Amino acid sequence: MALMANVNRADRMPMSPTPQPAQSPRAELRDLRISFPLPDMSTLEVISGISMTVAEGEFVAVVGPSGSGKSTILRALCGLLEPSGGSVLVDGKPVSGPPPGVGFMFQKDALLPWRTVAGNIRIGAELGGVPGDRREERVASLIKLLRLDGFENAWPRQLSGGMRQRVSLGRLLAYQPSLMLMDEPFGALDYQTKIAMGKELLSVWEAERRAIIFVTHDIEEAVALADRVLVFSARPARIIADYKVMLPRPRHMRSMRGDPAFTRLTEAIWSDLALPE
Ligand SMILES: Nc1ncnc2c1ncn2[C@@H]1O[C@H](COP(=O)(O)OP(=O)(O)OP(=O)(O)O)[C@@H](O)[C@H]1O
Ligand SMILES: [Mg+2]
Structure with a gap:
């Protein structure tokens, strides 16, 4: 806990559970515990009592x-694995299978190679129940928003890595999820594309305000994008810090990096993670 030292108190949220809002949080973990059985009959304790909430429209890194x-938590939230203890709730309901309205995006895109850019985005709209007569409009507006104009009929193999991730993001948004689980979605991209994708994601999020849990290894990316940054300990995971990011929105990727509040927060997280000087 010495890790929590050099941060301005205003940036830090209390470590006790967040007070209950009147409305159910979009996602909630209550004393979540997850262990896996190992071949030698012992168990691997991966999560040892995590409690957290994500409010409607909140961006949590x-x-x-x-x-x-981190990925294990996301898998529990989308009903892909059963906790060993505690509970997982989405929209106030215990999760016991993929909950409606929860969409994912992973580090590696999972585009269908036999569908075009528009076709891949359209799948999200189909699965998300966008009525047939409104689907094309939704697909077209996402193509524009994600700057994929002119590539509607391209095949995934004809796209760069960044474009493929933009299509994945388009498919996720077309699904109209109320909770987006993003597991290192830009982790495989080069620095410039990653910054551009972060900007893209923020402009979409600022327009639509869907709750997001965004897992990343990049401290600066976490602070630049999120409302809150949760820092996990090494396994078995606990939350060792919960920072409120006080930077104003809309965020400007470049000028923000010179803001002392940005530097203070990234440095605090750096030391929480005990990264070398
Ligand atoms: N199905 C499983 N059976 C056994 N062990 C598992 C299983 N799934 C995950 N683990 C173990 O749980 C631990 C946490 O895995 P997880 O993928 O959640 O980590 P992570 O924080 O996402 O890591 P990274 O940052 O490298 O993606 C790891 O030690 C992993 O080996
Ligand atoms: Mg992971």
Whole structure:
């Protein structure tokens, strides 16, 4: 806990559970515990009692060491694995299978190679129940928003990595999820494309305000994008810090990096994670 030292108190949220808002949080973990059985009959404790909430429209980033259980948490939230203890709620309801309205995006895109750019985005609209007569309009507006104009009929193999991730993001948004789970979605991209994608995601999020849990290894990316940054410990994971990001919105990727509040927060997280000087 010495890790929490050099940060302005205004940036830090209390570590006790967030007070209950009148409306159910979009997502909630209550004393979540997850263990996996190992071949030698022992168990691997991955999550040891995590409690957190994500409010409607809130952008929460999660950082933590590799193997700390970040992806495991996302899998529990979308009903892909059952907790060993505690509870997982989405929209106030216990999760017992993929909950409606929850969409994902992973580091590696999972585009259908036999569908065009527009076709891949359209799948999201189909699955999300966008009525037939409104689908094309939704697809067209996302293509414009994500600057994919002119590539509507291109095949995934004809796109760069950044474009493929923009199509994945388009498909996720077309689904109109109320909770977006994003697991290092820009982790495989080069620096410039990653910054551009972050900007893209923020402009969409500022327009539509969907709740997001965004896992990343990039501290600056977490602070630049999120309302809150949760720092996980090494396995078994606990939340060692919960920072409120006080930077104003809309965020400007470049000028923000010179803001002392940005530097203070990234440095605090750096030391929480005990990264070398
Ligand atoms: N199905 C499983 N069976 C056994 N162990 C598992 C299983 N799934 C995950 N684990 C273990 O749980 C731990 C946490 O894995 P997880 O993928 O959640 O980490 P992570 O924080 O996402 O790491 P990274 O940052 O490298 O993606 C790891 O030690 C992993 O080996
Ligand atoms: Mg992971």
